[in-house]
Amino acid sequence: MDYTPHTEEEIQAMLEKVGVETLEDLYAHLPEEILNPPIHLPDPMPEWAVLEELSRLAGENLPARKAFLGGGARFHHVPPVVQALGSRGEFLTAYTPYQPEVSQGVLQATFEYQTMMAELTGLEVSNASMYDGSTALAEGVLLVLRETGRMGVLVSQGVHPEYREVLKTYLEAVGASLGTIPLEGGRTPLVEVPEEVGAVVAQNPNFLGALEDLAPLAEAAHRAGALFVAVVDPLSLALLKPPGAYGADIAVGDGQVLGLPLGFGGPHFGFLVTKKAFVRQLPGRLVSETVDVEGKRGFILTLQAREQYIRRAKAKSNITTNAQLTALMGAMYLAALGPEGLKEVALKGVYMAHRLQELLLTLPGVEAFTPKPFFQEFALRLPKDPLEVRRALARRGFHGATPVPREYGENLALFAATELHEEEDLLAFREALKEVL
Amino acid sequence: MDYTPHTEEEIQAMLEKVGVETLEDLYAHLPEEILNPPIHLPDPMPEWAVLEELSRLAGENLPARKAFLGGGARFHHVPPVVQALGSRGEFLTAYTPYQPEVSQGVLQATFEYQTMMAELTGLEVSNASMYDGSTALAEGVLLVLRETGRMGVLVSQGVHPEYREVLKTYLEAVGASLGTIPLEGGRTPLVEVPEEVGAVVAQNPNFLGALEDLAPLAEAAHRAGALFVAVVDPLSLALLKPPGAYGADIAVGDGQVLGLPLGFGGPHFGFLVTKKAFVRQLPGRLVSETVDVEGKRGFILTLQAREQYIRRAKAKSNITTNAQLTALMGAMYLAALGPEGLKEVALKGVYMAHRLQELLLTLPGVEAFTPKPFFQEFALRLPKDPLEVRRALARRGFHGATPVPREYGENLALFAATELHEEEDLLAFREALKEVL
Amino acid sequence: MNYPLIYERSRKGRRGLRLVKAVPKAEDLIPKGFLREAPPRLPEVDELTLVRHYTGLSRRQVGVDTTFYPLGSCTMKYNPKLHEEAARLFAHLHPYQDPATVQGALRLMWELGEYLKALTGMEAITLEPAAGAHGELTGILIIRAYHEDRGEGRTRRVVLVPDSAHGSNPATASMAGYQVKEVPSGPDGEVDLEALKRELSPYVAAIMLTNPNTLGLFERRILEISRLAKEAGVQLYYDGANLNAIVGWARPGDMGFDVVHLNLHKTFTVPHGGGGPGSGPVGVKAHLAPYLPVPTVERGAEGFYLSFDRPKSIGRVRSFHGNFLALVRAWAYIRTLGLPGLKKAAALSVLNARYLKELLKERGYRVPYDGPTMHEFVAQPPQGFRALDIAKGLLELGFHPPTVYFPLIVKEALMVEPTETESKETLEAFAEAMGELLAKPKEWLENAPYTTPVRRLDELRANKTPKLTYFDEA
């Protein structure tokens, strides 16, 4: 099974037309030394056997439907309606909409996505998506460096450690320097912003789940001529003050919490939203409304001079493939829930997370670490190595206690609760945790 | 969550327009005694909780992916491509195509289905589908009685016992009589067909899996002025002589083996195929090619004067909803495999079933019952009650040994193998059966 | 340009799905005499061609997912995508598995039966019938078995149906061997009680009613009808096609009905699938329980099981255990809405229909039986317009038309059922379009539609020289 339609007769007729005798002849001009290398792959299988083998592999995993794991990805409901619409063949198998006349589906849906992300963040312009939250952050900071012409970046320790690592990789590439603002009491303190710093970055809710008032830091950044980049949880923005309202020039984040399957970490999507003033520095695709020759409304890729396939070495980024489909599914999720529905989902998780903390703090040796109020996750100090705790919980069929890197302190672990948890789930989890501590 | 779009304001505005004050008022003219009865239902749940509860229920089942169960439904591969195409929203949520201008999708696909079923059976006219194999048989026999004006039916014991039960129910309703031809040596013997008999019915492969040469019986039926109805396995027809070639006037059967999920028994689809001569007696929907006002080819429901919504009490059947979507998925399956692919699937199962019989006959106390050659299932006589054997196998994670009704003999069970089985599966099953016998 | 048939896309020797690696030889397994001489002429296409073909066909098709679809008595409401995922959870169960390995499936069936009994006021139920008409046949056979059991089988040979009934009612009665007699509707569109009284006799086996009826009117004298029926020893049959109007608000059982069939693909959101598969459970009062078809799902000490222990049963009506995956969807729907949700849905289906009726009347449509209609109503275009042309004109304007020419007692009938899942502005847009059509030139209307995948088709030709397969010479 190779999905090719050719019959033997057709292959013969086509070979004749192109003037060669065999399929091998099509490769005759390649250097002989490299042709037909020995390659060892498993034998082909019919599709039912592939599915069977995959089911076997899937069976070696313990899916974590009602998990209490946090750390930048959480268990939320994945609405079947979004999955069904997002897997329509036309959305799934289209390319980047370079021919707008036959791509209004993707283009209009992207325009709507851009609108929703701008609304959530309180900013003006969203691109069509980035790979994930971490690369959205890196690209957002690079945008700032281009805009400010500075090469210094100051990032709060409250930003997801993996995001900071990715940022570091990207910044080293362009020779920019990266400083860190250590958390104090689980929150980002107000610091002086040195002159060489172009971008100040903080996360809200931060990696430990705590809500932060970032307005003073944004103001400090602006006073120093820098721009402020906020890393945000899009679900939280149903409830929380949007970054645009506390002075962020750029908001970035990851869309997984908007109803996307966790998929062991991806694909989700990253978003990057900013002010109109910076639009010409924006990496990635952008869709604009326009009209056709008959005056009918239509949508089209715009400001393409920023992009690699036009601008090449002078492009704002090398990004081409992004996370279009998962971003559209995020938009479908937002539309499916609406402002009220989204707020309810946010609130329920906040409530359950606080309740969970309360319950877990009754266990001996467990101490609070993340200050209140937090969003849907929080860190606790455990009396044991969190790696061991996580494993012992898994043996009991529970997933919880995401180990927190040592830089934040010893024996810390993240716990999350969402709209999928009810009181009895929390109680059962507490019992399990009690047993393993 | 009730899937209604109305806001409170809209409801008020609409109530005003229709001249009542509350929703309750819409029921004010119903007799008071019956209004608002006490009804106890579980509380509403959000959809994630519904899915959770369903997953719990699904978890109480042991799905039978590589099962060896037979009896008119078997485990075959359910191709994802067919599932994906069949679940396109337009196919899923359309009604009966009474408005052909906007229903060419369903209509053309049905026309193609009709063609494929006619080809498989070697007959001329297929209706658009019946509920399942058993009701297709019942309706096929009723067609014959209308056509012949006789009230007697002779059915081979080789016909699936549940189909015969359904036939009995339908025949009693119209006061027709039903006689049975007992199997001899696992096959239908040639018998005299009495004059009052309008329909003679046999199944090939029969309920025990054995292949039958039904030409002599069909001839005997015709000699007596009766018509011959064949119950067939559509997958087998990739390989076997079609009923049209051995004298069947009508072929009926169940489509599950054409790549449909078992779904604990349904929905599958039934098919009913006959000769053009009998088309005006055919129950159910029929699609014909025609042209539109511009001469463009199109498809439309035809000969509707046969149907209940036109003919009412004089209709050929009361059928209206049929199994349109599952029938279309059967046609998709046939098109996905093509004649060669279907033949390969049929052959592999035949091969594996014979190999399975060979292996199981090595077990002490196990005796052959179905004569060779058979198709993809066969009966064995076990040294124990098949109900117990089936349960003991299930405890070991195997599904096999469909109990055969006593009328065929004591301690008989059906075993099946299909394209999904390989030698190692058969060996593992033999070991399990050995342990439980 | 004609959209190609899959046969026209076929190429000799082309292969799609290959499920078998090493193919055994037929001759080694099966004697030649059993084998077919020529392979069946099935399409030979690759997988991409298959996908393009059916994707393209689906794009030539409308459904509730694309279009407002107000077919009267069909209840074209939204089919939640949740239910498709729900059904997938149960895809791989064999009907003959050991019952111990399908306890979840059996429990679901048992629970659904309890819910449906509660909602209809019935005392026993079968989930076996595969569709509404199949349920009707089952129900009427149960009634027949009851009369026979009481020794009245030979005398009670007539089934009464109102002249506004669905065609399946008389067709069912015929299939069950009954003579059908029509009862006229009164001037208010409800059953003419006096006429009914005249027909009631020891020769009558059953009355089949839809309530609300096909005019959308609730039979207000239903308690009297059921009292009269009971006195005459006549069983009262409830056609559940229109249950959506009253579900949760009133129960056929409380109205005095003895038998009810439900269309899970109408009231309970199982998708119509272009005409099926559906599901048609039948609920009965206790006195009819002995006659239910087998098997039924029962709860015992060791769990749930399929019971065949029903000596007076009418027998089997279908193989296996009914359209189980349809039952899963109905279960999910009921559990999602609960009683409050079901009642709200019903009431809004009525409100939507009433509202739309007002809008259409404002635009010049007539409503001959303009009583307190419920989930549907029957309108007529103004004098001089044909229902058919209105329907075809609607297609051009992007709407699916209502049911036309039914019920038969209304000329040029347009039977409109908007359902509760449609929004106020959709109803308004539809009414707007209906109004617009009346202002179109006659010729425009008679030739509509124009931009659909095909235009008006030659039905006569299809009837006179039907071409029923690709290879048919017509």
Place this chain on the structure above:
Amino acid sequence: MNYPLIYERSRKGRRGLRLVKAVPKAEDLIPKGFLREAPPRLPEVDELTLVRHYTGLSRRQVGVDTTFYPLGSCTMKYNPKLHEEAARLFAHLHPYQDPATVQGALRLMWELGEYLKALTGMEAITLEPAAGAHGELTGILIIRAYHEDRGEGRTRRVVLVPDSAHGSNPATASMAGYQVKEVPSGPDGEVDLEALKRELSPYVAAIMLTNPNTLGLFERRILEISRLAKEAGVQLYYDGANLNAIVGWARPGDMGFDVVHLNLHKTFTVPHGGGGPGSGPVGVKAHLAPYLPVPTVERGAEGFYLSFDRPKSIGRVRSFHGNFLALVRAWAYIRTLGLPGLKKAAALSVLNARYLKELLKERGYRVPYDGPTMHEFVAQPPQGFRALDIAKGLLELGFHPPTVYFPLIVKEALMVEPTETESKETLEAFAEAMGELLAKPKEWLENAPYTTPVRRLDELRANKTPKLTYFDEA
């Protein structure tokens, strides 16, 4: 009529999905200062409206599932539906689960890594990058780290790319802080070897090549190029966008490449999704393995695990473990085809392109670099025709056009890649259409398309006064 925006379908107070029964109050949980003052203006729609909106949008969109889509260098091949079902099996795994509970997922990643190494001739691999360009950046950073580690980081500041390269190549080099220098193509369309020699120096860090290149030509002097690179201490980078032409037949590793990125969404059938998500694994030779990003998947005594033990690593390039669900699809593809299937697919992708090239030449199209092209080729319309008009004309005839105006070294370029999953008659129909366009009146061409959901759009207006959100005043 404009297709409505979801915002235009929105109604104040309307509700879709409700996931929470009892809603806690915000004020009880979070101090007011943290709360937003006004809710975000998100659409307020019911579920049916949502379904109709996006179903309708999808019907205004073409994809491989609907249409021949011969975009050069994009490899728009069939995306098996099997893979969607495969991905669903792994939907609910959290990236931070205990590794003991994700052994199946880790094994799949490890196995895929082994397959890709075998197919590219590489010795170590990362599955982390989320797309081709992301893989490019990763690969170039690895090269940079390597040079820096050897103390040549400060001198080697130039990356060479051919003038026919994908735009992402120079853009990537820039992002990695390199200066980009273009190497001209020779008259045969391959890299000008003499020009390349002139550019090679101790200041060069890497050469980025696509092979076959964007003209569809295999760089026949690749072994000499790689020898020269090696001698000059320059790392050779392979852009995998065009791997589909040679997969199984020849390996970048054997050609002397040091780094390879793969586009799983091209060669390995991950659907493009309207522009992503994809996946861009990067394979390297052993000397570059120390610099791979973390984490990598390793096999140990206790099973599979994520390894962070790579002290010279360039660091992380993405959160979590890459686009895992894309990896599942690629794994399924490779296991379905095996080596024979992959080689056949590659060869037929070449045959299809060669065949189509002949057909287009017969119809008057020119092929400026008409060498032994492989999976794609670059054509030009006859004098006087614009590639853009040909593209728009194709839309009217029901085809998706090829890539236009790329590569930049060919004027009015039409870059055609049919892929192996297209049938002979599809290629013929496409060529027929291409021929037909040349016979159309100039005016017809310049105004095409006519019957698409929208016609030619005002791009200038979008650029000058972009309107980027519904609420944007433009």
